[in-house]
Amino acid sequence: MDIKLIQLQSHGDERGSLVSLEEEKNIPFSIKRVYYVFNTKDKVRRGFHAHKKLKQLAIVVKGSCRFLLDDGNEKIEVLLDNPAQGLYIESFVWREMFDFSEDCVLMVLADSIYDETDYVRDYEEFTKMVKHDS
Numbered sequence: 001m002d003i004k005l006i007q008l009q010s011h012g013d014e015r016g017s018l019v020s021l022e023e024e025k026n027i028p029f030s031i032k033r034v035y036y037v038f039n040t041k042d043k044v045r046r047g048f049h050a051h052k053k054l055k056q057l058a059i060v061v062k063g064s065c066r067f068l069l070d071d072g073n074e075k076i077e078v079l080l081d082n083p084a085q086g087l088y089i090e091s092f093v094w095r096e097m098f099d100f101s102e103d104c105v106l107m108v109l110a111d112s113i114y115d116e117t118d119y120v121r122d123y124e125e126f127t128k129m130v131k132h133d134s
């Protein structure tokens, strides 16, 4: 599956911790967009899409949530609960996010600006596209 957990260096001292994100360094692409999801209500599940081109890196900067990742062949679940860990997701990976803690702030870096035409929001269509690709 085209995903990777990236350990980000945390600069900790007696004052606390700091993580720096730099394009083409610890982030494996050039950052065109940042968005974040917060105040997520109890039992909400979101996502339910894949992307044709977009690459993204998700960091839970506060709290925790789970990702279901599916490339059409296998499904895996990843718990994000560490602000010094990034989940890199390539294109053509179906994702759903769930089990958000009340305090969860999920930040996502993306290699392109928002483009609805890059989304695949129909799961049947997604499975056909990845079968066609392989």
Ligand code: TYD
Pocket: 033, 035, 037, 046, 047, 048, 049, 114
């Ligand atoms: P949505 O795709 O439903 O989010 P998720 O994948 O987390 O379930 O996005 C919610 C709304 O925000 C939708 O109207 C599109 C809009 N949006 C933007 O305007 N810019 C963005 O970068 C993103 C990710 C979403």
